[in-house]
Amino acid sequence: MALRLVVRSLSELCLTVGTLIVLFVVYVLYWTGVQAQGASADQIDSLQREWTTAPVENAPAPGSGPGSGPGSGPDSVPAPVGEPSAAPPRARVAPSPPPPYTPGKGIAVMYVPRLGADWKWPVLEGTGPAVLKKGLGHYAGTARLGETGNFSVAGHRRTYGDPFKDFPRLRPGDAVVLTDGTTWFTYRVDRGPYRTVPGDVGVVAPVPEPFRKNAAGFTGPGRYLTLTTCDPEWGSSHRLVVWGHLDATQPVTDGRPQALDS
Incomplete structure (x- = not known):
């Protein structure tokens, strides 16, 4: 009688554990993907609404800005030598740098034709777990999109939509x-995939300097791109990295870049 009770209890325990394992696998393989697809779609919709409703900066009116005003222009008469001009020249004011990206907020949408005609993911600022559940993450402190330096992005290989599967x-x-809503930025992959360890932080340096000398192939400042993900496919002991450079830009108003249709 006691033996039967022990066998029955063990059987029930095995069934419970097996059910929990199955539910966990379903959660990892399916439900996190559903959540990520919904979250990424919401991020893209939010970005597109923001871009659509953003105010358009007005161009300077003809005759305004540095170098305009009295005593300037093709029809103006220069002041006689030794006499003051009608108005002192205006000092050129350097444009203020753009504000830093906001942590957790969407900054761009990425397309990689090699990964599928419908492959499209939002890029958010930061690489924390909460961010990478919604899309790809931009390494804080790396270059802004299209600027000199290294625009570096991380993404999950598996789970949460498998963006970099x-x-x-x-x-x-x-x-x-x-795209950031105003400009298309086309980067071209130069090197990779390169396998390294998580501590190889030089892969996202302004001029990439991985542990393996010349692995990135860059020797001086430029407008670079770094993409990173985990390796092996279902683990995180290593990282896979590719590097690229900015190849072309074009205004969104000019239509889609040819790279998306080739």
Whole structure:
């Protein structure tokens, strides 16, 4: 009787544990993907609404700005030598730098034709767990999109939508296209995938300097792109990295870049 009770209890325990394991696998393989797809779609919709409703900066009116005003222009008569001009020249004012990206907020949408015609993910500021559940993450402190330096982005290989599941398929020459709502930025992959360890932080330096000398192939300042993800596919002991450079830009008003349709 006692033996039967023990066997029955063990059987029930095994069934319970097995059910929990199955539910966990379903959560990891399916439900996190559903959540991520919904969150990324919301992020893209939010960005597109923001871009659509953003005020358009007015161009300076003809005859305004530095160098305009009395005593300037093609029809003006220069003041006689030794006499003051009608108005002192205006000092040129350097444009103020753009504000830093807001942590957790969407900054761009990325397209990688090599990973699929419908592959499209938002890029948010930061690489924390909460951010990477919604899309790709921009390493804080790396360059802004399109600027000199290293625009660096991380993404999950598996779970939360598997954005970089096919990361190993990336090859030199592949296009990585991003938009911030006003401009298309087309980067071209130069090197990778390169396998390294999480502590190899030089991969996202302004001029990438990975542990393996010349792995990135860059020797001086430029407008670079770094993409990173975990390796192996279902682990995180290592990282896969690809590097690229800014190949072209064009205004959004000019239509889609050719790289998306090739």
